[in-house]
Amino acid sequence: MNARGSEVETARDTTDGLALATDLGWAIRMVSSAFSRVASSSVVGLPGGARGYLVLVALADGEPPTQLALANDVGLDRTVMTYLLDDLEAEELIVRRPDPSDRRARQVVLTGAGRERLGDVRSRLGIAEEELLRDLSDGDAISLRALLSRIALTAQRDAVLPGATDC
């Protein structure tokens, strides 16, 4: 009844041509961890690390969002946004202020110090990104960035509206 010996290494036909190097999930996994590795030194000291950086980026342009809108933009849960903003506010990189149009909500605003810190981290991250993409030509690097951004934008829409086409 046990599959020992005789059942090992059979049915090869069903998985022919499969290889780790061509697997999309594997590639995403390796690229994600590699980016975390090369980017980690760029965000040391910044509250929340890479996630804190994304919050600052999201605040750099446009109207001050509510915490919930910010969480949706960055791709974080609103419960972790609370802790993240606590830490960023403790270093006066952001400020929370009441939303004049909804007394439940709070607007998140980037401070001058926050904008300065964002510039510092951004320049370091640029070098880390070049390190990650160093095997790609300039054109290929631009292509990869564009393709990833397109997938990411629709992914964000799907995450905010889960199952709008279901049922």
Place this chain on the structure above:
Amino acid sequence: MNARGSEVETARDTTDGLALATDLGWAIRMVSSAFSRVASSSVVGLPGGARGYLVLVALADGEPPTQLALANDVGLDRTVMTYLLDDLEAEELIVRRPDPSDRRARQVVLTGAGRERLGDVRSRLGIAEEELLRDLSDGDAISLRALLSRIALTAQRDAVLPGATDC
């Protein structure tokens, strides 16, 4: 001394042109979580989920690797590989056998049942991957896969050989 009111929204020049949608780290984060979301239903019931699937893929071709070589291939720590293989072996999808050339090591072999299960999961994952890349033309999808794989391969090499060019 506090940055309230007057220091808010200054120094805009240093971060001009910054946007979340063009940030590489943000895109990688969103794509990674989106893939996990669309792929999760494809790997339900498989021990280890998506990581278990990658182990099966890595075993589908070539000589049976040791646990350590397998961990390096997949991008996992050898300590999690132990638990993962325990679970996969409990369902008889893989077998551990002594390495004839090194009595410390064990070879990991895919069973017939494991190869069948791999085929099942692979076909479901193919649909999930198409769902993730549905906004891309066929050519763009192929490009993205190729570019990600290239980055992933060098990332794997760097992870296995940390800091070979340092010092």
Place this chain on the structure above:
DNA sequence: TATTGTTATACTCTATAACTATA
């Protein structure tokens, strides 16, 4: 009744250190 922000809790994933048996 639904939503915003908060808090608490649990679960997954990852990282690290120790231990054994071999090399």
Place this chain on the structure above:
DNA sequence: TATAGTTATAGAGTATAACAATA
């Protein structure tokens, strides 16, 4: 002394539920 596998533990990261204030 170094390596392969195992075990235990601690730390991130994530997900979920509950609560108060407000819509």
